[in-house]
Amino acid sequence: MTTAQSLPVNVKILELITRAVNILLPLHAVALLLFLVCLPFTGLAIIPKAFSATTLLLIMTLMMLTFSAIADESTPGVSRGQRVMRRVVLVAQGLTPLLAGLAVWALWLRIADYGWTVERVYAAMIALIAVTGSLLLSGFQRRAGVQGAVSMNTFIPLMLTLTAFSWFLLHTPVADPWRITVKNQLARFAEGRAKVDEGDLYLFSNAGRRGKQALQEISRHPQWLSDPARQKAVLVRLLAERDTNNANPTISDLQRSIPLRAGSEAPPESWWQMQTQYIEQEAGICLVDTGSCLVWMQDMNNDGTPEVLLYNRNQQSITLYAHQATGWNQIGSVTLSERLEQALRDKIPETVVKPWRDLEVNGQRLPVQYYGFEGQ
Template identity: 30%
Template structure:
């Protein structure tokens, strides 16, 4: 049966189609490397080719090749168009691609339409749950098998190359070096694997995986039930307040709805008949509403504290989807009757809603950078946050053209709070990095910190005071770090800091400074700075025979403060040759 001419022709056709996809990818990369097309054109073309070839290969088998190509085009064209629109939110494609929510939206637009396309183009039944369920899980099996086969193929090829290399035969290695060989071969192998998986669709079934997944539902239901029962005892304030809590809740929600869907299967005939499993479905469906709403609450706490950002908007979108699933599932259970059939229809509706939200994310109707910029500026203008708390760097550098426009509004001298913003805007223009901007302190605060440090930091060695240029060179962040060390007490009752000035690097002009501070009650930290032009530059400290990072005791600070130290050459010899000194460090 599997050796007929038609079967062989299908294998050749899909292998060739996969190879063509790999060749297109290679050509596209080469064109970009040669600066033939712009980054935006490369992105849009990549999205189009990826969705076209990916959806066509993912739907062929259940669909004939002609309809699979149509399916690929039906998704690739609108997705590429949406990505084109969304990319203009940023000046450069690199900035656009740094947005993680973008990839979450694209993943939804790649994974979810496939089953609907298959059932719609083949049967004309877009909303038939049994067919959608079958095609979704069959696609998972086909695609997984194809990529496992591809991995095995490349492992075998690499081993074969190594084996033949032992006897001086390098033709496989030469194959790897041919232009385009790797992507073309990978595409051929994936296409061939999908063809074979389609031939064996009656034998390669997801049934075993689905039956095993069912067994996890009672365990998950118990864990979530314990969590929900513990909430009144623990309280919400200790559990929430960061996005990781929301991410955990959303993760559990999506795992729960997957296991519920697996347990209910494609229809009433295939759904689990075990009383334990059916009870677990009902309990988990009710609990999903709770953890979905809690996920929304966890995200809202962050928004209420710090305002909207693109990441929080994406988190809220995920939390809302999880809550809608949970509330709809809970309603299906409460209404009793044909609750399992209602859950199946809910899955169809929610899949389409998720696709719609993912598509909206790429349109001007749901521009997360614009929404976030406007909200943060509005919070500042209402007096909810100070100029120092307004993250101007992120707004201007990470939130695309909407963020740049928001900063332009704030830079207008006619802005009602222009006076408050002027120092921060000046710093924004001069700062070279986010760290430099965020760690900067107002000049008057820096001057006060320097005076505080001078009052606690003992200075010894070849000078009894540090020059002003030293403090200006090290920066506000390091000064705050040293003050924290000085505020700790050594075993001798001294402030936990001391500076030693001496000519430690005899081959370099000027003096060097060691600043030694308490990090903990058992260890110290050492910062080393050397003269450089009119200021100081940071050097790397070390110590013998015990490295600094192993934790030198704070008693060292007391000894230095009392003068119980000697400045001299370290107790090591070096091999000197041609101006180079080679030495060993234990």
């Protein structure tokens, strides 16, 4: 298909879009004016709680800017009704800066209460575009009057330039959303204006290098946590996940971080080597929170060969490792309560023979799962 053949189709599409916008612009102008008229009596409570006030106000502002840039107002109205609607649109365009200002005010209230987040940095940049665009639109319309369509030839390039510049700023240290968010939230925690919740921890875990630094700072100030007993384990786990993805610990690193139970035989070098080669989340947690873990050897099946037991305070668990034909493997685990930690560290646990037995048929053991009986 040649360019000459495709041009009429493109023109028809543009005409269709323009006609649709010519209908939507007056409707949007009426809705905007009704909203502003009701605002002094209802305040922002007129906006349903399910919607963000900032988001709704910005959408209304950007819709007015977009419709005004696309609409064809060069043809004078042929009826009184069309002339009236033209005036309504001009009034709404003149009041658009007020709508953008309300969006900035609503956003600032959220920031003052809850601090900066990545989403609010983006919202602030969009609000800057909305305020600037609404002021430009208002100025163009005042100067051009009914020749607004002509003034749009300058308005559109200015808005595109402003949008491109804003996008560029978001990718520089000046307006980097993560830098602003991390710095602001840490300051709020340090000043006591907010406590760290689990949402904050997961937010920082996705914030790259700055997020890792924030998690490390929080780990040095456990008083910032809203629920230290529960969130400390989450914090250590998130730090461990980041460290195990970026580091290759040595045997010496593990042995310094995981103390050996007094009086116990040290695990073989092959077990430590396995932990360094296939660094698991559990060992990673032990590396991050030095001294929180404890390792010892204990014979769990009376075969004369002791297994390795690794206690992890942050996971409240004991993991059992046995050396098999394929090497060291996890063979079991125990979940225990926090109140048992001191007793566990003071004395090696005793083993208990299970009173309920398995079955054997023709030399093959058949494990029985007993219901409602402890110590099976």
